[in-house]
Amino acid sequence: MDPRVHExxxxxxxxxxxIEAGDDVVLSVGPDAHELAVAVAETIGERGANLLTTYGSGEIERAYQRxxxxxxDEPSHELALFEAADVYLRIGGGRNTSATADVPAETRQAYRNARTNLREARYDTRWVSTVHPTRSLAQQANMAYEEYADFVYDAVLRDWESLADEMAKLKDRLDExxxxxxxGPGTDLTMSIEGRTAVNSAASVAYDSHNLPSGEVFTAPYDTDGQVTFDVPMTLQGQSVRxxxxxxEAGEVIGFDAAExxxxIEEILETDEGARRLGELGIGMNRGIDRLTDNILxxxxxxxxxxxxxxxxxxxxLPDGETGxxxxxxxxxITDVSEDSRMEIDGEVVQENGTFVWE
Structure with missing residues (x-):
């Protein structure tokens, strides 16, 4: 086994x-994430925690939903599992990144809506999502498998404390x-962040961060006005979007289009009333990620x-007691801000063409 898997x-x-001794841990494992799951299970055992493993497959979800x-119905049995858990770990690594592409839109929406309380229960745990480098993800990123594995570990095996110190500079600006x-090109957007607290997302629940890798600072904007263009291609709901x-206007999406x-996009925005409003503004700061891979993580x-x-x-x-x-x-x-772009906070430029003023 590659020693980086254990790292x-x-x-x-x-x-x-x-994770500490006595924690109850639910581990969801993708079909091709076996090696990392074995290493995680061993590490959890060494820490004296309790482990329950589930199988997370897009192909199984497709078969069930179709x-x-x-x-x-609300999955009350699964809800009870997460209400009793301390930690939820998800290791992605499927065989087909578009496995659910042909599930009807209305079915996907109904499935998501029925699982609202389940998602909230998961968010109440110390949850973290990561991926194991797989051949399907390498193919989606247009890389050789070995090249993709190097890319993943360069992004994951970081000096996270040093990166947290760097990102704190932006967090402080946003908090103030x-x-x-x-x-930027096709973008002129304003949004309020007053009263919000930015998260220094340093890949640890201790920083209110739940992705590995991470390396962003994010907050919850509101009162959004203007236009934004997302020029980074991506796969959403198993389909290409570009x-x-x-x-x-007044915080809500009033119009949209896409080249592909x-x-x-229409399906997403029609999910419910909140789907037409912003829930997050995030700024990428992980320089260990040096190329786009069509993987939002x-x-x-x-x-x-x-x-x-x-x-x-x-x-x-959000402030205590406030619902966002x-x-x-x-x-x-995602939008590329490396050229002809700037980000201002209260009229002061803090990032221009991808470079922060303190860099």
Missing amino acids: HAEVLVDWSAR AHDGDF GSEVRLV DVTLNF GEDV FDEKMGDTVHLAVGRAYDAC NESAVHVDM
């Missing part, structure tokens, strides 16, 4: 999820600010990118 497992268990009549403006433009995948963390998510806002960005944007979806889309 990945230790970072996930110790730095990211902070066969169902579409009137989904009231309004963010993004300007050059998406959203137009906002416009029907997917990596692409949204890449330096020289900014991403916005329609749908659910994360509680970590609620939705059954949280869908990220």
Whole structure:
């Protein structure tokens, strides 16, 4: 086994999820993530925690959803599992990144809506999502498998404490600010951040961060106005989406188009009322991610990118007792800010052409 697999497992268990003796852990394993799952299970055992493993397959989800009549009940048995868990770890690594592409849109929406309370229960655990390098992900990224494995470990096996110190500079600016403006090709967007708390997403639950790799600073904007163009191609709902433009007025999407995948964007925005509002503004700061791979886990963390998510806002960005944007979806889309772009906070430029003023 590649020794980096064990390093990945230790970072996930110790730095990211902070697993301790006696913790009840649910581990979801993708079909081709076996090696990392074995290393994670061994590490969890060494820490004296309790492990239950589940199997996460897009092909199984496709078979179930397509066969169902579409009137989904809340999965109370699965809900009980997560209500009793301390930690939820998800290791992605499927065989087909478009496995659910032919599930009807209305079926997907009904399935998501029926699982709203389940998602909230998962979010109440110390949850962390990561991936094991697989051949399907390498193919999606247009890389040789060995090249892709190097890419993944360069992004995951970081000095996370040093990166957290670097990202704290942007977090402080956002916490002190009231309004963010993004300007770039096809983009001139303003959004309020007053009263919000930015998250220094350093790949650990100790930082309110739940992805490995991470390397972004994000907050929960509102009162959005203007236009934004997402020029980074991506796969959403198993389908290709490219050059998406959203137009906002008084915080809500009032118009949209896309060069490819416009029907997917329409499906997402029609999920519920909250799907037409922003739940996240995120700024990528992980310079270990040096190319786009058509995988949101990596692409949204890449330096020289900014991403916005329609749908659910994360509680970590909100004042105690305040409810942010609620939705059954949280869908990220990315814009390249490496050229002819700038980000302002209260009229002061803090990033221009992908470079922060302190860099």
